[in-house]
Each structure stands twice: as structure tokens, then as C-alpha cells.
Amino acid sequence: MPDPGFALYVHWPFCASKCPYCDFNSHVRERVDHARWRAALLRELDWFADLTPGRRLTSVFFGGGTPSLMEPATVEAVLRRADERWGLPAGTEVTLEANPTSVEADRFRAFRAAGVNRVSLGIQALNDADLKALGRRHSAGEALGAIRLARASFDRFSFDLIYARPGQTGAAWAEELNRALDEAVGHLSLYQLTIEEGTQFHTLHQRGELVLPDEDAQADLYEMTQAVLGAAGLPAYEISNHARPGEESRHNLTYWRYGDYVGVGPGAHGRLTLPDRGKVGTRTHRAPEAWLDLVERQGSGAKPFEPVPADARLAELLMMGLRLAEGVPLARVVAETGRTLADQVDPDRLARLERQGFITLSEDRLAATEAGRARLNALLGTLLA
DSSP: OOOOOEEEEEEEOEESSOOTTOOSSOEEOSOOOHHHHHHHHHHHHHHHHHHSTTOOOSEEEEEESOGGGSOHHHHHHHHHHHHHHTOOOTTOEEEEEEOGGGOOHHHHHHHHHHTOOEEEEEEEOSSHHHHHHTTOSSOHHHHHHHHHHHHHHOSEEEEEEEESOTTOOHHHHHHHHHHHHHHOSSEEEEEEOOOOTTSHHHHHHHHTSSOOOOHHHHHHHHHHHHHHHHHTTOOEEETTEEEOTTOSOHHHHHHHTTOEEEEESTTOEEEEEETTTEEEEEEBOSSHHHHHHHHHHHSOOBOOOEEOOHHHHHHHHHHHHTTBTTOEEHHHHHHHHSSOSTTTSOHHHHHHHHHTTSEEEOSSEEEEOHHHHHTHHHHHHHHTO
């Protein structure tokens, strides 16, 4: 049974502009007091460290927002404090998200010197027309330049693309995938465009001014993605993430394997197993200024912790773990809920889903097949009904 790990997520909420498809907790500000924010991040980190003594970090992830807009000194200070409070063994994966418009050689060198050893680039498209439609501020040329700079600066890097864009054809996506493979080394994240409530794209979609490919076309693009990346030696280890063996995101595997993680910064979520309270969900106030004020006054911007009862733990474990090609070890079900899978899910239902080709169930593991992962929401609805 793989150790799910113990991870630290640090949220930097600021961006140069808000993308029209994005529902993340990101905000545009003319000025940021970096020294004040650095002190607040460290203070909240200490607050969570006091609750989790004796843990040892297996990964750190700086997300956002646009963390590459942070000062490298802030990254260095956070990593130094994380090492002091939990322990950060040499070689621990430390990832920083970056946008092509906020990277340059000197800045990447500074982040590497601060302790970052992996970057994740938000490329999203490799042609100028679609980048403009997605509200991105960079060009395809800048995207390719950032990828090559990341490859020269870090041993490990990844970049994201979005597909099922308005008007996108299979031929165009196949060409873009092949261009991406020319630039990728070990990891690619390929996300299907979804319309999220509260975004500019949601408003346009409701008005009929933004039309996505229909469901059949989306399914064809998904299947093409799996086939092309698999043939190139980057199989899907998770629904939207592809990697050569050994190049998987160790931090994200902690989420999908349902490990514990601390979430620091405005709007950050976490899952912690505490000696006196069991599994709890944590989240912090979303508004950056409100979070900053709370941290300065009381040490943290955290909201009251929410207990995660056994049935919710089972749902979360399956929801996350069945995204992975490796599936869910049955021993993890017992460890999290105190009961076997067969005690909680109708065995006849499991047998039917296996006959239909949506899951595999062995003596030690439940996994979704490729067909099951393509229909994961429906599969989970049946499993957890």
C-alpha cells in the first residue's frame, strides 16, 4: 500500500489578470506588500505546524493565482520554515506554478536557488488565436520560450493544455498534441474545458455566445488524447495527467491517494488526521485582505474545522482514488473508515460494474478501467448510491 504522504500547499492569490474560464481563488491587485504577505504565510504555517507535530513533509506545492509573481525570498522563507517545523528531506518535490508572462531566466534561477525543483507552466494552448480566446496574456511563441527555459532550469517540469475549446477539431488537437510532445519531457496535464459558475465563460455560455463541442466530440477528443499520449510513452496515470514512469506529480498523488495535507494561504483547503479529532477538513477565508487581517490578529485565517465522518471519507477516497489508473487499495478503505469495502458498497453492484467493464476488483484493489474513468461521475454515483 503506497504511503499517501504528507503535503504542504501554499496559495498565492494574485494574478496579473483574471482568465475568463477560471474559478480559482485568484485576484488582481495593483500592489502587493510582499514583506507583509511573507510574514503572514509564515505565521499561518506555524499555526498548522503546532497542530501536526512529528509529521514529515513529502512534497510542497506553491499554487494560485500566479505563484511565479511571488518574490523568490518568500518561497525561500516558506521552505526554510517548513523544514524547521516538519522536516523537508533533501530531494523532496517542491513545485511552483508559473505563467509564461511571469518567467525569465534570472527569476527561474532565483526560484531554483530558493529550493524549487519542479515547475508547472500554465500554457493552455499552442496557437495565438485560441490563447486570445482563452483570455491568456502570452503568445504561442512566449509559451514555447517559457517551456524551453523551464527545461533548461529544472530537472523536472510540466505544462498544462486545455482542449475541447470552442470550434476545436480533432485534427487541430492532434497537431497540437504532437507539438506538445516535441517540447515535453516527463509530464503533461491535459484538461477538458469546463464551464464553471461565476466565471465570464459561464455568462457567455448562458447567453449562447460561447458554444463548446458536443458531448460526442468531447469524448472523441478525450479518447484521442489517451491514445496519442499512451503511444508516446506518457500514459494517463490520472484522468487528466500523463507521465513517463517515475515522473508523476508526487504532490498531486498525495491528494489522489487521500493523504493528509496542510493548506496555507487565502482560500486554501486541507485534510488532516488529528490525534484528538480524527480526519478533519480545513479551509481558510477566501478574501485576501480578510485572510491577511485574521492571520495578523489571531495567527490563522482558518475557518472552524469540519469533521469528516466515515461515509464521507469513503466517498472522498473513491472520488479521488478512482481518478488514478492504480485505483484504491482496499486496505486504505479499512484504514480510513474502519470497515471493508464490501461492508459499505453492495457486492452485487460491484459485480455488475465489473461485468460491464467499468471497474476491476481484485483481492487487494479497486480500480476504474479506462472506460470507467471516462465516465467517473456516473460510476461514482452508482458505487455510492
